[in-house]
Amino acid sequence: xxxxxxxxxxxxxxxxxxxxxxxxxxxxxxxxxxxxxxxxxxxxxxxxxxxxxxxxxxxxxxxxxxxxxxxxxxxxxxxxxxxxxxxxxxxxxxxxxxxxxxxxxxxxxxxxxxxxxxxxxxxxxxxxxxxxxxxxxxxxxxxxxx
Numbered sequence: 001x002x003x004x005x006x007x008x009x010x011x012x013x014x015x016x017x018x019x020x021x022x023x024x025x026x027x028x029x030x031x032x033x034x035x036x037x038x039x040x041x042x043x044x045x046x047x048x049x050x051x052x053x054x055x056x057x058x059x060x061x062x063x064x065x066x067x068x069x070x071x072x073x074x075x076x077x078x079x080x081x082x083x084x085x086x087x088x089x090x091x092x093x094x095x096x097x098x099x100x101x102x103x104x105x106x107x108x109x110x111x112x113x114x115x116x117x118x119x120x121x122x123x124x125x126x127x128x129x130x131x132x133x134x135x136x137x138x139x140x141x142x143x144x145x146x
Contacts, residue, residue, distance in 0.1 A: 012037045013047060013051045016033050020060055024063050024064045024088070061098065064087045068084075076111070
């Protein structure tokens, strides 16, 4: 494979990663995202997994849960259930199960700031959510370490 298609692939996959980060509440299908990337659904599945290091559904879920960590810490006026619905979960209970299963701590523990979240054993590093600098936009960001 030449460097040109590889660079093009990275740009196209980054477009999808940006879209998922921007709209975590939307769980788009392979077909929709493959059209957005310009790949066939089959090729998109293979390329996405190669670049992101995980399947599309797992990536979407992880992004939603990471966004939840931010919202729990920096939006104290919202209930756990409100956050769950905003991020596209069907119920507060489903969100709590997913969150606890992924991070090893209940959402309320993260909200209080008393508990740290654990890593998921992949190439992503989690920890207690620090307070953002006062001059920085309080929006979270998803970073893939390459």
